[in-house]
């Protein structure tokens with residue numbers, strides 16, 4: 406995955422990373438956002454209707470190995486799972502298509518995002534991390550996108566396996582006949598969505614989600630459906646903060662079935678750099694400005710993380 410040569414984009418990426426470090430502190434070897442995580446492996450099997458949407462390799466072949474990382478929000482590696490700032494949770498899915506060939510989906514558990522572009526996100530980050538809570542309220546109250554995002558954050562999940570995750574940024578899907586449609590991913594848990602009341606969450610252990618997942622996967626596979634909400638003509642396809650009408654067609658792309666925790670989890674998490682841009686035939690990025698920016702931020706950050714000393718397990 407290449408670093409873009411747009412100097413302004415790189416400068417903004419560096420500025421955002423500096424801001425994350427200011428807010429969450431330096432934690433060399435960990436992600437500046439979604440720092441606490443765990444990785445699993447399994448397989449993706451496409452549905453019968455997947456090829457109506459895309460000719461991408463994983464929609465066409467019988468099944469594809471996947472690597473998945475679940476995470477809490479924030480750049481704090483030891484953040485308690487029931488901390489008020491631990492939502493939205495993250496999921497990053499890597500489809501391993503061949504040796505060193507892959508494509509990813511990066512999604513989170515809020516059906517919303519506070520800004521349309523990187524500059525707007527930086528403004529949001531600075532505003533909501535101010536000491537003065539009245540000023541935070543004032544910012545959120547006077548910025549409709551920030552307010553919509555805050556309201557889209559769901560209560561704490563019972564399990565990473567019982568949360569729904571949203572890709573938000575539209576992708577351009579092309580099928581074998583050259584028919585092109587824009588769509589957005591939703592990752593739907595087969596076990597059903599379930600959230601905790603505030604009281605129940607307060608009574609949980611600091612590691613409840615990670616412990617629960619280890620226990621759950623020890624008993625059998627954990628499954629999610631990958632669905633794509635398809636845009637119609639006139640829908641806004643370059644702004645992750647704009648929702649499409651709920652009656653838009655939803656195509657099921659397929660199912661992921663997670664079966665194994667990754668051995669040497671900490672080392673693998675440090676190494677893997679997920680890419681929000683798909684970079685394969687049949688699925689292209691939309692013009693959403695978040696995509697290039699995030700790809701640059703994740704790559705710069707990932708290279709820095711890889712060069713930090715190895716974690717002690």
Ligand code: HEM
Pocket residue numbers: 421422425435436437438439442474475476494495496497511512513518522523526571572573574645678679695698699702703706707710
């Ligand atoms: C301006 C927009 C955004 C910025 C600046 C940003 C920033 C970051 C950063 C710095 C990381 C850590 C990267 C790394 O070191 O690997 C990260 C990870 C992540 N972000 Fe974002 N993000 C943005 C938008 C989004 C959106 C829209 C979503 C969800 C749809 C999202 C979901 C995630 C997830 C799930 C991870 C963890 C990926 C992993 O497991 O490696 N982010 N983000």
